Amino acid sequence: MRLSPRRDMSLIDLLFGRALPTWMERAERVAAATGIAIFGLDALSSAAYGPEAALTIMIPLGAASSSYIVPISASIIILLGIVYFSYLQTIAAYPGGGGSYTVSSENLGRYPGLLAAAALMIDYILTVAVGISAGVGALVSAVPSLLPHTLLLCLGILALITLVNLRGIREAGIVFMIPTYVFIFSLLGVLGFGVIKALASGGHPMPVEAPPPPAVHAAAMVSAWLILQAFASGCTAMTGVEAVSNGVRAFGEPTVRTAQRTLTVIIGILVLMLAGIAYLSHAYRITATPPGEKGYQSVLSLIVAAVAGRGVFYYITIGAVLVVLALSANTAFADFPRLCRAVSQDGFLPNGFSIRGRRLVYTQGVYVLAFVAGLLLVVFRGVTDRLIPLYAVGAFLAFTLSQAGMVNHWRKHKEPGAARSMLINGLGAIATGATVIVVLVAKFVEGAWITALLIPALLVMMLAVRRHFDRIEAELQCSHPLDLTGLHAPLVVVPVQTWGKSTEKALRFALTVSKDIEAVHVALENEKSSVEQLWKSFVEAPLTAQGLPVPRLVTLKSPFRHVISPIVDYVLQVAGRNDGRRIAVIVPELVEHHWYHYLLHDNRAELLKALLLLRGDQRIVIITVPWYLRA
């Protein structure tokens, strides 16, 4: 079993693609058209669950809910506009990638930066979970018999996306382009067709397929609290718009222009979708159905069926919604590992997150994201509506910190137009900040408390990691040249249980590195062992004949039949007796050719090494002298 990069091909290659060298990194850049698919999936697909989340909250209002969706969507679109202009400026100011973490850290300081990072991590994880669960929601709307298998479908899709992402970003872009464009054109087509029909009928079109009447006939009166809750849920429609600004570096030249153009297209399409859905819900009097229960249908499914009927077009559109929603998770898979890498390079996360895998992807981030999102799906049984309350807090907190950071950025960079830019970002910060509070209050009991706990917990964890690394760095720091005092040969201890070739090899190695050698032997039974009998003739005699120093043979008693711990105890004693002297313990180790052969041995060498490392100290060095058995 050799692990060289040339030998482990075949299956792994097929699954993950061939390993890529570092110089190929520049080639992994995207153009605007691919960029819309990669960085826009999350934002655009939000249209499929945002309005529905708001309508679901208003189920108790009965038929009236379809009227309230229009003003709620209008406020969300206004908020979206503010955020759009804010991010256009962020992209321009941070062509190297202006994620909330970078912007907040640079302009607001370490703690707000880490707060933004924690918020974003939670946001990305939920993007994956909600995207997949909503996609499966679309699927079970079209094929109701699949409803009982919701969770299994969710986990299967998660596994698929994880695999695709482990292959790397460019191929991911190609995989996702086709369904994204099918989704955009078919959904915009349905919405446009519906709006024309509605306008032609004077605002009261006849649905091709009538939606089911609301299950509850106005069980509640409209209240400001309910509308606030609906708005808070609807804000999830805005998640994902920060993706472009995070990933500016991934765009082709001219980087900033391409990124801005991509963001403009994405936001434009999103606004059209949100407006269209709101108007048609109102015109066709469409209300939400109770999620996770029998008879559930997604709002998009109801709209498409009302506008175009349940024909081929319906299935194409819903198919695209399914694929795009499920794959929207890809935005998070592109960004989460990059974020973790940035945080890890600043020392706030384990090193592993900044190691690129064979395909230039930060593999560990992909694994963590897939694992935690999978956990959320399992806990919430794959039902979107249960995940929504956890969602918007992280996204809007990151928005707020990013905009606030930009305000400080313009304060420092007094370039032309800085005041105007500061105003725009300031407005963005206030609007999104207010939304954070609204969402947190409106959704606290339903699940926002989980996010509200997790974000500070992550923050504390990141600070602890950094503190640990700082301590290690301070301890290992060496600002002086190589110290050449006290370079004496080590005192060598060789455990000798039987006389054999591996023992001979260990002794021979000991003789090449030091003149002070002690052989230790653990006497297990109360009889003289063969080693003790042979020592004089086999070791002492030839060494004396050559005038070489003779190792002392020390026999240790072992009343408890341990072999390892008496040796470790002895080594510690020797270290204690020889103050300031380095002690090198030579451990002869058999190397087998098949792993299962290790089951036949007591693996004392491994145990001895582990125990020496555990109980040893700075002066004790462990030398492994392997003996390779013939195959």
Add this chain to the structure above:
Amino acid sequence: MRLSPRRDMSLIDLLFGRALPTWMERAERVAAATGIAIFGLDALSSAAYGPEAALTIMIPLGAASSSYIVPISASIIILLGIVYFSYLQTIAAYPGGGGSYTVSSENLGRYPGLLAAAALMIDYILTVAVGISAGVGALVSAVPSLLPHTLLLCLGILALITLVNLRGIREAGIVFMIPTYVFIFSLLGVLGFGVIKALASGGHPMPVEAPPPPAVHAAAMVSAWLILQAFASGCTAMTGVEAVSNGVRAFGEPTVRTAQRTLTVIIGILVLMLAGIAYLSHAYRITATPPGEKGYQSVLSLIVAAVAGRGVFYYITIGAVLVVLALSANTAFADFPRLCRAVSQDGFLPNGFSIRGRRLVYTQGVYVLAFVAGLLLVVFRGVTDRLIPLYAVGAFLAFTLSQAGMVNHWRKHKEPGAARSMLINGLGAIATGATVIVVLVAKFVEGAWITALLIPALLVMMLAVRRHFDRIEAELQCSHPLDLTGLHAPLVVVPVQTWGKSTEKALRFALTVSKDIEAVHVALENEKSSVEQLWKSFVEAPLTAQGLPVPRLVTLKSPFRHVISPIVDYVLQVAGRNDGRRIAVIVPELVEHHWYHYLLHDNRAELLKALLLLRGDQRIVIITVPWYLRA
């Protein structure tokens, strides 16, 4: 976390008892009274399932089955007598312990010996499974509502016995003495009382509590095949009688006399029990009930209820049956590890089996036995009747090989009375050998095929293990004195990623063991690293000033971003270039104080060591220079 024998007390001590030194071994000896409990439990408790197994086979005969049990039991008692006299001789001839493995190996040769060992191992495992399942069978007879929890009860009892046995044999004897004697006296009491009542009533006593009428009214005609099957099942009543001869060494002085007396008492009691059960089944017309089904009652439960009614005495007797049956597994727990140890000392099983644990018990054997018996219980859902067909083959095969070995023994030792002894053992060999064939044929389809496959499989495995050890021994064998030619200092390779105290320490150690040192550095980004910049001033300058040899700094390129494999590749190259030279690779390693801190690192040191061992060769030595972080 220190693993010294003085620190890990408390909970482990409480569970397993304090660690015992080797010299206490002699004290762990048993007298005849304790011996009956330890070595007799298996044999005596067989009375509780042997006759029942025969009666269960005869369920289709209806009420008539209770007549046929008398001649079947009579043949089993005769067989038992033959085996008894055979084993008396074995004990005398092998005061050091005359298990089938020892006797067969010494007198018949290696393969028959290993065959006996394999047969015995299977036998012991089944003793545990059957003992426990039959015990639980008694329990659910008395408390029918527990029937659905059969398997759980079985596994719980198995866990308990395992724990008791890990504490060591003498304490086990005390734990088991009380229930054994309660069992013997209460069961013999019931049987005696029943026989008197039956004789007094002219052979047709009135039951206090009438057994349920047989479920099937003579659904089958009696046939030789059915009687043969019943006999084969009934033979399980004889399992366990070899235990005393295996454990002779554990008896107090005079060893042989004590052991023989113990065996005599055990066999005497067993004969009384078998005869009593058979007679009373006939007198009270008791038949078996379908096992594992609702309404199941063990035959012993039916007899006790018929003789004494379901009063306090019933519950005491059944309670003792339960405890003794379940604990009969203890015989196997006393013998299986000893057998494995003997086989392992001959090199046919991994070393681990001959290492005595903290309580002088061969711990690994206990674990293996508990695991496999647990597996059997799970597979057969804890129902005795399903386990019985697997059982008798192993036991009787071991009997046969042991007796046949004794025949050869007497042929070699021509002492007075040898001819008579040979005759007795020959008779035993023929009788038990014939029984093996009967059991194998009668039970093949029901499960004996599993045993018939497992025994040769075990045999092959043991031979493979021995072959492996022989090969290693031949390879390591060194019959010449220490070779002192070619003792040159090694060429030392030191991986240097950054300049720090642990790197300095590694370099300093390198300087103490050799003058030929190469430092290797993996360049990850295409920029000059700080190590390369510092090397001249921090390493070369001070060494040159002192007139010491200067290590060469080698920079390795890594297009695939690997850090470990370029170093390993380089070390292999160096080894290739320096034919016959030893290469020592120094691996600096950080030692953390808490295991979870290792999650924060990429643990490259561990990986490097593992890969060097995997891909290295005889000339490559690994030196771990640890750096202990402050707590």
